[in-house]
Amino acid sequence: MTILDLLNQSANRLSEAGVADPRREAASLLAFALDKAPAFLIAHPEYELTDDEAARFDGLMARRANREPFQYITEQQEFYGLDFEVTPDVLIPRPETEILVEEAIRELNKLNELNTLRELTVCEIGVGSGCITVSILQNVPAATAIATDISEKAIGVAMRNATSHRIADRLTFIEGDLFAGVTEKFDMIVSNPPYIPDADLTDMQKEVRDFEPHSALFAGADGLDIIRRIVNEAPEHLNRGGLLLIEIGFGQSKVLGDLVDPSIWSKPEFLPDLQSIDRVLKVRLR
Ligand SMILES: C[S@@+](CC[C@H](N)C(=O)[O-])C[C@H]1O[C@@H](n2cnc3c(N)ncnc32)[C@H](O)[C@@H]1O
Known part of the structure; x- marks a missing residue:
């Protein structure tokens, strides 16, 4: 799946889970999963995630959709x-x-x-x-x-x-x-x-x-x-x-x-x- 498709899908998932500002959160989490700066997502919306990257992002997304704070997922503030x-x-x-x-x-x-x-x-x-x-x-x-x-x-x-x-x-x-x-x-x-x-x-x-x-x-x-x-x-x-x-x-x-x-x-x-x-x-x- 491409970055653009994944962002749309994940923002919906977070929104349904009651997360405030779901699009920004989805983008931050994806950038973290890919170990890239957020600007990478904007510059490369067509980028196809590898299977490993997609699995890693899915795991992080499940935690955030369960409303675990972003900072506990990334272990940084x-x-x-x-x-x-x-x-x-x-x-x-x-x-x-x-x-x-x-x-x-x-x-x-x-x-x-x-x-x-x-x-x-x-x-x-x-x-x-x-x-x-x-x-x-x-x-x-x-x-x-x-x-x-x-x-x-x-x-x-x-x-x-x-x-x-x-x-x-x-x-x-x-x-x-x-x-x-x-x-x-x-x-x-x-x-x-x-x-x-x-x-x-x-x-x-x-x-x-x-x-x-x-x-x-x-x-x-x-x-x-x-x-x-x-x-x-x-x-x-x-x-x-x-x-x-x-x-x-x-x-x-x-x-x-x-x-x-x-x-x-x-x-x-x-x-x-x-x-x-x-x-x-x-x-x-x-
Ligand atoms: C609101 S947090 C503040 C943590 C950090 N100083 C900050 O500003 O982010 C309060 C801290 O006080 C600690 N705490 C609670 N009761 C305490 C007590 N009776 N004696 C010492 N520390 C206590 C908690 O474990 C927690 O780490």
Whole structure:
């Protein structure tokens, strides 16, 4: 079968399976199956797939039609200009998380300008694929980090990403619950913790609900179980004037604004995402 025929057929199959943007997805998957740039499909619509290529594409297409996320099929996701390995043991990095990363890098660079001789220290809670800390360390050579996760398998993925991006010598991993085993104090704590209310499970896209790790997504009735604990425990692990940056969910800023104790923290700031949703809580230890 030719590329053109196959694209039409697969786009229909994905559309019937309920995949959003089926034509683009079919094209991306075909380019991946053929190990070619997407432009190859446009330049060679008449190309006939070999039997091996057709079988490989069919296998990948069956997975996507079952609504397995594209990124788990290709085992790759781009984040902050870097390629990350992803497996079903980790959350697929989301573009909105780049807001937190950008702010962390900006603040660390400011600190670095004040004292270029000092090592900057960062702690991440819930490292997952490593996308946050690896991106920060890549962009701030004076920084070192400790990253924790409750999932041993997630830490394995993050380790591989740290190695492939050549920052592993500045990153230490601890497997455990939040700050368990962390004895140091840091200039900055960052986290994109689970923050989805448990009851939202039923309304979620199949790709997320059936394939992404629930321990990376859900955090109690209002989604704030883990964030509350991080806000309570973070002061013990921050230097004076240290920053806490936490990604938060839709509609959570109001409750969090009231939760932050003004005798411990500066007035909370909320950084918006592109849809003007408050996406990152930023507070400084007094
Ligand atoms: C939303 S994912 C974020 C992953 C990655 N940092 C990112 O931004 O893509 C949350 C991560 O927190 C981890 N996690 C959940 N509960 C935890 C806990 N009590 N202590 C440490 N890590 C936890 C999960 O295993 C998951 O890897």
